[in-house]
Amino acid sequence: MPATSFAFLAGALDRAEHLRDDPAALAALWAAGRVLQLDAEGRALAGEDGALRAVPGSTLAERAGEAVFLGMRDGQGWFAVASAAGSDHDAWVDLRTAAANWPAADATAFAQARAVLHWRARHRHCGACGGRLAFSRSGWLGHCAACDIEHYPRTDPAVIVAVSDGERLLLGRQASWPARRYSVLAGFVEPGESLEQTVVREVFEESGVRVHACRYLASQPWPFPSSLMLGFTADAQGDEPVVGDELDDARWFTRTQVDAALRGASGADGIELSPALSISRWLIERWHAGG
Structure with a gap:
């Protein structure tokens, strides 16, 4: 797999899945473990210096039963809980800010916590019968006592594609994005769709450009909220883009134009690219480098 530089991969916890069914082991890890607290907007509790404030479980003894076990690092357990408020000296930091400023391992743990707590907050009841879910396996399994269905955290797969006609890169923009x-x-x-079929369909739906070959490169967890x-990378005909309902604009950019954007050069045709934390920026940089 090619080297990657985007967020939410480096320093990933050992999820130690076998411990999720071992309450005694988790209880032993809780007191000295690190506990991430996230608010209703998915922001993490930080100190007044803006760094992650992961407190020992011993300071949150009453929350142990509702915590999600995230995994292990260096013999220490990591957990996450939903929290309403911190002290006057605390701040709440969003995930994008954390990815740009925190150590990579802390941001990666935050991303994991945000994804699973978001799922739990929005799946309190069974989708089949409406019964209340009871969570087990340290937060990773929801069970409906009414109809006996088990519910697991949801992840939504999405393709993201660097489309080229051999000389140019296809880029688009949504109306809600910064100018x-x-x-x-x-x-x-x-x-019922393969990833390759999704690439062909999505590129054509959004731009009218026809892809004739594609190749998988890498993936990125993207918990905004659960992708x-x-x-x-994809090869395509040099069709003139025709924007559909999903994009505000789509067009081909030359390597010179992409180079200027990567350098932050301004001008009448200057554009801004995705931030460095995203796989989208990595795909652009890889294409620019001839990958």
């Missing part, structure tokens, strides 16, 4: 922001195209996988971005 002049462009990125590679992306879209969710539909039921997994599957990065591809």
